[in-house]
Amino acid sequence: MSQSPEPMRGLTIAQSQVDGADSIFNQGALNLLEDLCQLFAAEVPELLQARKEYQQKVDDGWLPEFNPETKAIRDGDWQVGAIPADLQDRRVEITGPVERKMIINALNADVKVFMADFEDSLAPSWDKVVQGQINLRDANRRQIDFTADNGKEYKLKDDPAVLIARVRGIHLPEAHVLYEGKPIPGCLLDFALYFHHNYLALIERGSGPYFYIPKLEHHQEAAWWAKVFAYTEQKYCLQPGTIKCTCLIETLPAVFEMDEILHALRSNIVALNCGRWDYIFSYIKTLRNHRERVLPDRSQVTMDKPFLNAYSRLLIKTCHKRGALAMGGMAALIPSKDPEQNKKVLEKVDQDKRLEARNGHDGTWIAHPGLADTAMGVFNQYIGEGESNQLHITRDVDAPISAHELLEPCPGERTEAGMRLNIRVALQYLEAWIQGNGCVPIYGLMEDAATAEISRASIWQWIRHQQSLDSGELVTAALFEQMLHEELNVVRNQVGDERYQQGRFEEAAALLREITTAPTLCDFLTLPGYALLTTGSQSNTTPSA
The missing domain is CATH 1.20.1220.12 (Malate synthase, domain III)
Known part of the structure; x- marks a missing residue:
């Protein structure tokens, strides 16, 4: 891309041959990105160092627990801010990378929300990061289309799903953008570009700039995001709480700080999500030195296992107590062209989603449009006509979920x-x-x-x-x-x-x-x-x- 219109204090942007990059890296977007880097980038290494210190404690034999220093927050009587109308019904969400055809298919699917992903389902090569921002801008302006090599045309329907952008985690750098000679956090690039180019079109449509925040481990990281959001709202003269986010609870440390994460982001947060696959990985990673907690084959670590079911139920209870939605996890299965095999796939999806809906989740994730009808059918049955979610399920009758339950070993074979x-x-x-x-x-x-x-x-x-x-x-x-x-x-x-x-x-x-x-x-x-x-x-x- 060409040089930016005027000098940027310490900001260095990669050259790129990506068509349309100049329009994405315009002066307004660069101003926001530079401000965010100047004010907040230096805190990220400190947050990552805190993760290392926590991990060292666990490696040395300590087991995670609920933090006694933040007990007042967990015991307090408070609620998160209001949930916008178009985020109150999220019974089925589809996820996928920010590729043009996939965006159109996902927004056209029989779902309530499309989570457009700059994180786990996108390999962040520079061209895909830039093109992804172009694609989402076009989608939010209702100007997106795509023609495949075979001539097939893809166009957006009149009433597409609500779009939420998932940015990268704070641990991932962006090698192509430097601030004062150092790669910036990839999440700041993703957030700044998406917000700047889409907030106005979204607000004018009665929606808003919505984000998924991944890989949080501690409430201090949520507080960092709260500062990023508050600064951006102030800079663009928006009401506090205009930016809305959903945080994934996909690390073992974070499950012990869900109240604290909701509290830190209470002006902006609307939901927590059970990122089950990352959570299983985090269970392994966090407890890596604890021999008694080695997991069996991946196929045996299912959501009905005690430590995962406790995680799901605690997330629901915590969210609904605070007025936030509790999103379920991903069905990673994809449909089969073989009718008999496909029947088995849909039966597994149905069983998985029934467990989530019965526990009280307000919605769930799928990875393929072919699973939408099955997942929607289950949640329609549990949520019912005329309702948007299951916020009324408080799980107050449940016994308190202990650290012991969340850490319980999972039996099974290694084959x-x-x-x-x-x-x-x-x-x-x-x-x-x-x-x-x-x-x-x-x-x-x-x-x-x-x-x-x-x-x-x-x-x-x-x-x-x-x-x-x-x-x-x-x-x-x-x-x-x-x-x-x-x-x-x-x-x-x-x-x-x-x-x-x-x-x-x-x-x-x-x-x-x-x-x-x-x-x-x-x-x-x-x-x-x-x-x-x-x-x-x-x-x-x-x-x-």
Whole structure:
């Protein structure tokens, strides 16, 4: 892109050949981005350091618990701000990356909300980040269309779903935008660009700038977001609370601070969400040194297990006490073209959604439009006609949910088939991610970063604690490397030589080997993956002035 119209204090933007980039990086957007970086970027390393200190305590033997220092907040009588009319009914939400055709299909689906994702289902290459902002701007202006290579045209229907943008977590940098010589937090770029280009069109339509906030671990991080929101509202002369957010409770530390997170964001927050797949990964990561809490095969860690069911029920009880919605988790299954197999898929989705609706969730997530009717049917049955949600379900009769329940070990087997499946899933997902694709159908599931994280972290955990498979074989680094070599060949046969040669499977295998056999569990596979995704692009930057 060309240089910005006037000097920006310390802000450096990558050159880019993305069509339309100049309109996205206009003066107003750059002014907001620079202000946010100047005021808030320096706090992010401090928040990440606090995560490390917390993790060190757990590594040393301490177990997470409800914080006695914030008991007054948990015991207090307070409510979050009002929920806008178009966010009161969220019984089915579809998620997906910010690619043009997917946006149109998702907004046209039989759902209430589309969560447009700059995070786990998007590999944040520079062109996709910029093009994603262009796509969402066009969608909010009702000016989005798409023509496929085969000539098929995609257009937005007259009454599309409500759009919520999910920004990246605070841990992910944006290598193509520097402030005072350092990469900025990717979440600030995502937030600033989306807000600036869409807030006015959304407000004029009776909606608003709505966001999903991922990967929170502590209420201090929620307080940081509250400051970002408050500053932005003031800068644009908007009423406090105009920006609305939903926070994912997808880390083990955050489940102990849900009241505190809601309180910190009480002017802006409308809901919490059970990000179940990341939560399972966080359970492994946080309790990585606790041998008695090693998880079994991923397929056995289901929402009916005590520690996950307690997590779901506590989120509902906490949200509804404070006047916030309680969103359920993702159905990662995708429809099958085989009628008999598809029947089984829909039965599993129905069973999963019934558990959520029966617990009292106000809505749920799906990854494919083909699941919308099934999920909608379940929540229509539980919410009923004339109602928008299940805020009336307080779960006050439940016994208090203890830290013991939230940390309860999950029984089950570790199998050779499960380990090999983990390797193939992580390998194929990593290869797709470093190629720029963050949302990948693999073996009947829509895999994103969260499910790949579980796959590789489980094996790391089994190696770390010298677990045995059901065959009696000890899981070691050597066994993993042997299986990785074998499963790489399986994948090669499955995708074919041409696809294999054109892909980056060897690089993905090397990265998987590195993070799975490392002495310390890597925080997020997307961090070393991002280095491969952006190889050669860091040097292609120019000062904006």
